[in-house]
Amino acid sequence: MPEPTVLWTPPESAFEDSAMARFARAQGLDPHRYDELHAWSVTDRAGFWSALWDFAGVVGEKGDVIEQPPGATAHQEELASLRHGHMFGTRFFPHGRLNVTENLLRGAGGRLAVVAADETGVHTRLTLDQLRGRVAAVQAGLRARGVRRGSVVAGIMPNDVDNLAAMLATLSLGAAWAGCSPDFGPVGLRDRIGQVSPALVISAGSYTYNGRAFDVAAKAREVLDGLEARAELVVTGTPQWQEEFCDTGAELVLERHPFDTPGLIMFTSGTTGLPKAIVHGAGGVLLQHLKEHVLHGDVRPGDVHSWFTSTGWMMYGWVVSVLAAGAAVVLIDGNPAPRRPDGTPDRGHLWRLAEDAGITHFGTSPAYLSGLTGAGYRPAEHHDLGMLRSVLSAGAPLSPEQYDWLYAHVKADMIVASICGGTEIHGCFQLGSPIHPVRRGEITCLALGHAMAVLDERGAPVVGVKGELVCTEPFPSMPLTFLGEGGLRRYHDAYFADRPDIWTHGDLAEITPRRSVVVYGRSDTTLKPQGVRIGTAEIYRVVDRRPEIADAVVFGHQRATDEDVVLCVVPADGVDLSDELVSALRADIRAQASPRHVPAQVFAVPAVPVTHNGKKAEGAAKAAAAGLPVKNEASLANPQCLSAYRQLFAQETV
The missing domain is CATH 3.30.300.30 (ANL, C-terminal domain)
Structure with a gap:
């Protein structure tokens, strides 16, 4: 089969000044030989993750990098043994300590940190110091209500500054954040919040979609009334929030917590049963995201990164992490193509935001792009996208034609990165790179730090053939557990039942001879x-x-x-x-x-x-x-x- 068309080729300067290239050279490796860099990252795992910590400038105490399980195997069937197998038992930075919020809020106080927008356009810009003040005010309210390490705070809020401040304040205390989108109905919210036993629930009063306001607070009260364990409800934008909860004069306190302190609780889609409540360690997710933004995404200080996402999708936490790379995050609420007065969708809405905010990295999805192509909308004809360096897409694989459309009608000189991973790892197994060519219809490369393979029906690794996508070595952003009875066993059965001690991701995929990836869909819908x-x-x-x-x-x-x-x-x-x-x-x-x-x-x-x-x-x-x-x-x-x-x-x- 002929190789697909190369749509973008990295300039030679990328092999000198990109973060990926500088990281490779710091390890004594040639950035032109990515396969060697990748092989080192999955064989010397301690060396790779330690080097990443240093290169990304993680604030905290690193300690030992890896603690291996003492001689047990994952083939033992007793539940206790699950913690001692190769995949389950390996602990990263077992004595490390950090504060995720400290890492996200580091840097010069005057730099741009947040651009907030809704269906009317950009309405708020915050410096890092202003964001710190918002987080400190919410942190004071959480502390006053006894939220601490080990607590869970649930949020039912749109993608706005209040949600960001509440999440960062929760993480700053070593507590876990369970974010839910406000458009869930009461049953969907109860299925999620009911699993986490929150100490506190923070809800928006309402959210707006297509110019129409929807009540959230009443729905939140209904949900809490139906829970066995009652939790206090705090509603943003009310006198309770502004006068009783938030202390605008408070100082931000940033105590450091163990690396694997539970930080984010993410919920699977739940279309095959009750949503799984996946517990992610704060440090593992931070390190994973820094790798993906700084190395693979080439996100630089001063960049501006957007992603149209609900607060319940993993892409919310993912894009917010660009703050740790010195970039600003764009928070977008409402409809990505809001209805005009005549009822027609405004296809240019997100692209006007990109122009107004100076977005360098634009996050999207194949479904959104399909709407643009079907309507014949061509962003480059209407907007100045000179700042744009990358378009990233998640949620499903980009089609070859969508690659063509992006280069023809958005910008010819940029990186298009179809990224693929999941809620389960809070990151990507395969994604883009500033030192790889972009080939039509293919995901650019395997992610550093992930030992990926495609296995055929014999369980043998294959190249150029469809099979099951697996990961054979542990990594820091593996879940800690699933919440609920038998959580560790359910976690094991979800990803390791088919192949002991090998993570089976559930994707039907192909690794090409070029070490790029094509994903054909979920295995359970094959x-x-x-x-x-x-x-x-x-x-x-x-x-x-x-x-x-x-x-x-x-x-x-x-x-x-x-x-x-x-x-x-x-x-x-x-x-x-x-x-x-x-x-x-x-x-x-x-x-x-x-x-x-x-x-x-x-x-x-x-x-x-x-x-x-x-x-x-x-x-x-x-x-x-x-x-x-x-x-x-x-x-x-x-x-x-x-x-x-x-x-x-x-x-x-x-």
């Missing part, structure tokens, strides 16, 4: 027509090229002896799903993917089920179509659309 495994992303890449299709979801429907591929599409405005269009779609998929990818059934649906983070919920569509219960509809942003899927094959069960 299609198996005629027993052949194919990824849903392979079909989306074809369907997304059709302007007649606004959105689509693919899943398998079990027959007596085989599995049918089912394609459900949302036609674009004014388009009918005619027989001619169905035939054209099938012909495209046959020619551009393979005959096995061709759907047996194609249906028109009003909407695709998505999580609150905008990810397609293929499992929910599949379960609804099969007449099975969708285990956690509360995790969906639009559960009402499932009624259409329940009717697709209803006659089969009559």
Whole structure:
């Protein structure tokens, strides 16, 4: 198979002045030979993570880097042994101490730290000193209510300055932060907050979407009333918050805590059951994010980084961490394409923010880009994006055509980085790099510090072949545990049940001979027509090229002896799903993917089920179509659309 087109090539200066290049040379390695740098990072793990700590200027006491388990193996089945296997038992910086908030708020007090925006545009800019003052005020309120190391604080807030200050204040005390998006319904919030037994819940009074205000405080009170363990509720923007809780004259206190102190509690999408409450160590996440921003993202002091994200998605904590790299973070609330008075979406909203804020790193998703391409919007024709050095995308793999569109209609001279990892690791297994070429349709490189492989059905590592994406060596941002009864066992079973002592990530992927990566979809939604495994992303890449299709979801429907591929599409405005269009779609998929990818059934649906983070919920569509219960509809942003899927094959069960 021919190599994909190279769309961007790093200038030779990148091998001299990028952080990645300087880090490689500091280890005595040639930045032109990334494979050697990567091999060193996964074989000398102590040396790599220690060098990263020093290079990134982490503030704290490092101590020993790695503490290995004493001779036990992960093949032992007793629960106690799970802590002593190679993956579970290895501890990073076991005697290290740091304060995450101290690291995020370091630097010159006058530098720009936060740009806050909503559907009206940029409305607030804060210096680092101003942000420190906001954090100190909230920290005083938390301390007065007994929040300390080991406590949990839950937040139900939009992506605004209050949420950022509350999270940083919580982390500063060694407590754990459990952030929830305010657009969750009461059931979804109860499923999450009910697992963490918070000492305190901080809620917004309301949030705004498409110019309409939605009550959050009443919903938060309803949620807390339904919990067994009562927690105090504090509502931002009220006299209680401004006069009783926040002490604007307080000084910020930054005690250092053990490296693996629980810091962030992240919730999985929950579309296959109760959301998993994943506990991440504060130090491990900080170090992971510094590696990704400073080395792979080439984020520099003075840069401005945005990501349109809810406060419940892992990308929120990820982008906020750019503060530790000396950059400013853009907090964006509301609709990324808010409705104009005439009801049409304003596709230029985020790009005006990029122009106004001088964004250097623009975070997005394939779903958002699909909306732009379908509408024919071309940002470069309307906005000055001269400051932009990188566009990053997460949530699903970028299609080859989206790479083309970004270089043609956003900026030709920039890095496009499709990044892929997950909530489980609070980071990326594969992502971009300032010293690699960008190839059409491929994730640029394997992340430093992660020993990644793709295994075939024999369990053998393969190159250029689809298989299971795995990680074979421990890393600092592995979860500490899942909350709840049997949490460590459930954590083990989620990632290590299939392959003892090897992290199985759940992605169907391919590592190319160039050591780039192609992700074909989640393993649990992999299609198996005629027993052949194919990824849903392979079909989306074809369907997304059709302007007649606004959105689509693919899943398998079990027959007596085989599995049918089912394609459900949302036609674009004014388009009918005619027989001619169905035939054209099938012909495209046959020619551009393979005959096995061709759907047996194609249906028109009003909407695709998505999580609150905008990810397609293929499992929910599949379960609804099969007449099975969708285990956690509360995790969906639009559960009402499932009624259409329940009717697709209803006659089969009559």
